Every structure is written in structure tokens, then in C-alpha cells.
Amino acid sequence: MKGADFCSCTPQEVRELIRQGKYNLPTPGMAKGHVQANLVILPKDWAYDFLVFAQRNPKPCPVLDVTEPGDPEPKMIAPGADIRTDIPKYKVWIDGLCVDEPTDIIKYWRDDLVGFLLGCSFTFESALLGAGIPVRHIEIGSNVPMYVTNIQCKSAGRLSGPMVVSMRPIPYTQVPKAVLSTGRFPAVHGAPVHIGNPAAIGIKDIHSPEFGDAVPIYDNEVPVFWACGVTPQAALMVSKPPFAITHAPGYMFVADSLDSSYAVF
Amino acid sequence: MKGADFCSCTPQEVRELIRQGKYNLPTPGMAKGHVQANLVILPKDWAYDFLVFAQRNPKPCPVLDVTEPGDPEPKMIAPGADIRTDIPKYKVWIDGLCVDEPTDIIKYWRDDLVGFLLGCSFTFESALLGAGIPVRHIEIGSNVPMYVTNIQCKSAGRLSGPMVVSMRPIPYTQVPKAVLSTGRFPAVHGAPVHIGNPAAIGIKDIHSPEFGDAVPIYDNEVPVFWACGVTPQAALMVSKPPFAITHAPGYMFVADSLDSSYAVF
Known part of the structure; x- marks a missing residue:
């Protein structure tokens, strides 16, 4: 059993399965065509700092929804859902x-917790695949594979930290198309932040990602890096709020919104 | 003397003129190619509600910068500027x-005031003109001309209100190009919110705008409506925070950022 076995389920069906404890694996491939989201939960006392952090760092932290304090329902992107139960695995910080x-x-x-749902690269990976561009880890x-870079996010209040990026090896000939097809989706990380030289953004060993799995890069390919929604987790490690909850990487929140609704053209 | 007489000035020169009280007219045309911004200032106690309101209503409220409480410098888009003195006319609420x-x-x-700088339609008007599309009021x-619509913004905390739109008559043959050229700029209101029928969005008389000036619509033209940065002022009137400051419509903050930096492709 894997996520792709549930590709034709509705988001509501997927969340119900997860809520009942019948599915506990990563979510890629589930409810195809619907947005999956990163989750960050913070006490209201930290919520303003986080929103300003997201505003200043929109590529890694594209906010799709903000819940009311104490209310676990993300009303904008998944009415009826519950962020406390509808993700297969969480991390408590x-x-x-x-x-x-x-x-x-x-x-x-x-009662004082606020949930932030952030855009996720699964949306633009659908766009890459749709443009005929291979996605290696799929x-x-x-x-x-995800890496901590030497690109510092702009800090906001008590929050600071490095940008985390995800990497996909892209054939040289398809790099422009990869830039254009993901650039259409600024609300879900958008165009790449770096193309070509891992060392230039502080990545020492492309074969040792800090999160996720290493993937092979073939001779005709260049590593292309996109801002990643795990960036807030790096900020939590650096900024040390007294309490936070996130999704576990790869175990995302499956929302009702369509991937296509985030394309700007 | 009008704004266009200062089209080749730098943003710094424009702000200095305004700061010294040597320019007190609307700002369209000044420091051509640089972003002009709407301003909303609220006490910190209301700032979180405003940021969530902006996140839920990104077309009328695209946030370009948020100042630190008590600090009048918008460090992201205009280092060295002062939002207390660098706009020709303000409104105190x-x-x-x-x-x-x-x-x-x-x-x-x-000491508790926070400034929000929001994208402004002047940026996409440059794109319209660049695409050979006439802009009547220019x-x-x-x-x-600006109108209060029957489109309700999504509320956030204590903030709610109707969406305000601006209108430009566009020749029928150029409407698709007008949609595409402004859609490239989602951070400054983006594509239109309505094309064609003023009554459908609650506008009773196209010749009586609530803000700005009426403009003629010719026989071969259709009224096209874009979300407007005056929307927060309508929300202030409805939501009645104890204290707020905004720019006066048309008297904008001239930032250092280039219009072109907000294009997504």
C-alpha cells in the first residue's frame, strides 16, 4: 500500500482514512490534482512573528491558510477537516x-494554538511531470532530497534560520522549461532559487541531504534547487519557541484546493 | 508641477522632496519603474488581524513589507525611508x-505602531501601457475611478469589509492581453476580478465612483475591474479600530523596488 494507490480518492476520503488510523505512510500521490500542504502550529503568542516571517520569505513559506486560535479546521482550503487528526505523522517540538x-x-x-498551512512542492511536481520533465525521486x-543552505531567511521578531531547499536533477535541455513551468506557481515555492552549483549555496555534499533521500544525478543533468516548506522546521530548531507542532516531512495535509487553482497563468 | 515631472528622479530623491514639504500632490508618474505602495498603519494589537486579513484577501491586500513595531523604516522595499514623512498626504482614522x-x-x-506597505495598481498600469493598452485616467x-463592491472580503479576527475595485475601460479586442499582462503581477493585484457587468459586483452607477474620478467608457470598450489597495480603508470604516493611519488615495509611498521585480514571468 502506498500513496499512489489512493490517487483517485477525494481529499475528504483520504483525510477520513488517515483520521481513522487506516493509512500511516507518506502522502505523495494521494488525491491527485489536489494541493498537499506543510503544517506549522504555534501558540498565538508566536503567530504574528511567524506570519511576518512568512511574508518576508514567501518562496519557502507560502501561506495557504491560517486557522483561528484553538480551532483545528482550515476553513479556506479544507472545510470540515481537522489538522489534529488528518495527517499521518506529526512532529512535536x-x-x-x-x-x-x-x-x-x-x-x-x-486553545491558543494557530495552524499555518503552507504550499508544498508536490503541486509544482505535477506541473513538471505534465510538461514532460522527469522527477527523479518519483x-x-x-x-x-532536502538540504540546509547558507541562504539566510529574513528574520522576523524571534524567528530566524536558514533556507531549506529541495533538489531535483533536470536534464540540461529541460532546465528552462522546468523554470517556466514551476514559475507559474508562486504560491507553492515558484521558480527555482538556484541552478547548478551546490557549493554556491552552502551544500557540501549533494549525496548527503539533511532530510529525505539522496538521488542519482546523471551526466546530462544539472541539480536544480527549489525553496522548501521544511524551512520553518529549520527556523524552529534555530529559534526555539517553547512549543510547536509540524507535519513530519513527506506526511502532508491533503487539502480540497486544486493544484491548478494556484497557477497564475 | 505634477508627478510625471519627476519621472526620472530616483525614489530617494522623490522621498527627500516630499519629506522636505516641497511636493504635496499625488505621486503617479514619479520615479518611473519603481513600485509605489499603499500604506496602512495599525497598533501592534491589531497587526496580527491585519496580516491574516491580507493573507485571506491577497488580491486587494498584497503585502510588500511590514515594519517593526515603533520603527518607521520599511527595510525590505526602501531602506532609509521614513513612513511618517515620506508620503505627501495621510489620513488619520x-x-x-x-x-x-x-x-x-x-x-x-x-511606539506600538506597525506599518504595512501594500502593492498598488500603478505597477500593473506600466505593464498595460507597455503592452500597448490605453489607460483612460492617465x-x-x-x-x-474606485468602487465599493458587493464582494465581501474574507474576515479575519476583528477585520471585515467589502472589496474595493478600480476600473479601467479596455477595448474589447485588448481584454485578453490586459488580463495576461496584469496576471503576471500577482503581488500587485494581479489579473482582474471582474470584466463587463458593473451590476454583477454591486456597482449601481459606473459614472459615480466612491473614490477617485469618473472616466468615459467608449462604445468599443468594456469596464474591467481590478482589486484595489483602498480595500483596507473600507475595512477600517467597517471594523472601526480605535486608531489607524493610511496614505490618502493617490498619494502613495514611492519605494526602491522595481516594478519588474514583481513580475512572475
Whole structure:
């Protein structure tokens, strides 16, 4: 059983399966055509800093929805959903350290918590595939490789940290098309932030990603880097808010919104 | 003396002129090629609600910069500038009523005030003109007509209100090009929100705009409506925060950022 087995399910069906504990794997491929989202939950006291951080760093932190304090329903992108139960795996952070990876967060929920749903690269990967551009980690069935860079995000209040990027090897001849097809989706990371030289953005070893899995890069290919929604998790590690919850990388929130609704042309 | 006489000035020169009280007219045409911005200033206590309001209503409220509480410098889009002095005319709001229209806001400034700089249609008007599409109110030297619609913004906390739109008559044959050329700029209102029928969005009389000046619509033209950065002022009137400051419509903040930097392709 894997995500792609549920590609034709509706987002509501997918969330129901996850909510009932019947699916506990990564979500790529589920409810094809619908947006999947990164999740960051913070106490209201930190929510303003996070929104300003996101405004100043829109490529890694594209905000798709903000829940009301204490209310677990993301009304803009998934009415009726519950961010406490509808993701297969979470990470609970205390003072910047991950202390638990539960399958729901009911016992951690508080009346002052605010959820931020952020755009995810799965949306633009559909655009890449649709443009005939191969996506290596999908071909080989692994997680996308992600790296911490030396690009510092613009800080906001108590939040700061480095940008995390995801990498896809793209054939030289298809790089322009890859830029244009992902550039159509500024609300889900948009165009690449770097093309070609990992060292130029502080990546020491392309074969040792900090998150996800290494993938092979063939001779006719160049590594292309996109801003990644794991960036807020790096900011949590650096900025150490007393309490936070996120999704576990690869285990995303499946929303009702269509991928296509985030294309600007 | 009008804005266009200062089209070749730098943004810094324009702001210096305004700061010294040597220019007190609307800003269209000044420092051509550079972004002009709407301004909303609120106490920190209301700033979170405003940011969530902007996130939920990105077409009328595209946030380009957020200042630190008490700090009048918009560091992202105009380092060294001062939002208290660098706009020719402001509006001061108490409980949703405009009580003053000063030429600087030094005496109103407080340590808890946060400034939000929002994208403005002047950026996409340059794109329209560049695409060979006429812009009526520029042709006839008047202010753009703006209307309060029956489109309700998504509310956020204590903030709610109707969307305000600006209107430009576009020749039928050029409407698709007008949509595409402004759609390239999602960070400055983007594509139109309505084309064709004023009554469909609650506009009773196209010849009586709520803000700005009426403009003629010729036989071969259709009225095209874009989300407008005056929307937050309508939200202030409805939501009545105890204190707020905005720019006066047409008297914008001239930033350093280039118009072209907000194009997504």
C-alpha cells in the first residue's frame, strides 16, 4: 500500500482514512490534482512573528491558510477537516527539539494554538511531470532530497534560520522549461532559487541531504534547487519557541484546493 | 508641477522632496519603474488581524513589507525611508472615522505602531501601457475611478469589509492581453476580478465612483475591474479600530523596488 494507490480518492476520503488510523505512510500521490500542504502550529503568542516571517520569505513559506486560535479546521482550503487528526505523522517540538512523532495531536492540542498551512512542492511536481520533465525521486520511489543552505531567511521578531531547499536533477535541455513551468506557481515555492552549483549555496555534499533521500544525478543533468516548506522546521530548531507542532516531512495535509487553482497563468 | 515631472528622479530623491514639504500632490508618474505602495498603519494589537486579513484577501491586500513595531523604516522595499514623512498626504482614522489629513504623521507616531506597505495598481498600469493598452485616467489626467463592491472580503479576527475595485475601460479586442499582462503581477493585484457587468459586483452607477474620478467608457470598450489597495480603508470604516493611519488615495509611498521585480514571468 502506498500513496499512489489512493490517487483517485477525494481529499475528504483520504483525510477520513488517515483520521481513522487506516493509512500511516507518506502522502505523495494521494488525491491527485489536489494541493498537499506543510503544517506549522504555534501558540498565538508566536503567530504574528511567524506570519511576518512568512511574508518576508514567501518562496519557502507560502501561506495557504491560517486557522483561528484553538480551532483545528482550515476553513479556506479544507472545510470540515481537522489538522489534529488528518495527517499521518506529526512532529512535536519543545524549545527547538523534536520530542515526539505522534500519529495525531489530540492530546497536545490547546486553545491558543494557530495552524499555518503552507504550499508544498508536490503541486509544482505535477506541473513538471505534465510538461514532460522527469522527477527523479518519483521515478525511483524515494523521498525528495532536502538540504540546509547558507541562504539566510529574513528574520522576523524571534524567528530566524536558514533556507531549506529541495533538489531535483533536470536534464540540461529541460532546465528552462522546468523554470517556466514551476514559475507559474508562486504560491507553492515558484521558480527555482538556484541552478547548478551546490557549493554556491552552502551544500557540501549533494549525496548527503539533511532530510529525505539522496538521488542519482546523471551526466546530462544539472541539480536544480527549489525553496522548501521544511524551512520553518529549520527556523524552529534555530529559534526555539517553547512549543510547536509540524507535519513530519513527506506526511502532508491533503487539502480540497486544486493544484491548478494556484497557477497564475 | 505634477508627478510625471519627476519621472526620472530616483525614489530617494522623490522621498527627500516630499519629506522636505516641497511636493504635496499625488505621486503617479514619479520615479518611473519603481513600485509605489499603499500604506496602512495599525497598533501592534491589531497587526496580527491585519496580516491574516491580507493573507485571506491577497488580491486587494498584497503585502510588500511590514515594519517593526515603533520603527518607521520599511527595510525590505526602501531602506532609509521614513513612513511618517515620506508620503505627501495621510489620513488619520479614529474608530473608523477619518479625523485628519496631515502631510506628515510625526505627532501621531507611537511606539506600538506597525506599518504595512501594500502593492498598488500603478505597477500593473506600466505593464498595460507597455503592452500597448490605453489607460483612460492617465490619458485624461485624472485619478482612477474606485468602487465599493458587493464582494465581501474574507474576515479575519476583528477585520471585515467589502472589496474595493478600480476600473479601467479596455477595448474589447485588448481584454485578453490586459488580463495576461496584469496576471503576471500577482503581488500587485494581479489579473482582474471582474470584466463587463458593473451590476454583477454591486456597482449601481459606473459614472459615480466612491473614490477617485469618473472616466468615459467608449462604445468599443468594456469596464474591467481590478482589486484595489483602498480595500483596507473600507475595512477600517467597517471594523472601526480605535486608531489607524493610511496614505490618502493617490498619494502613495514611492519605494526602491522595481516594478519588474514583481513580475512572475
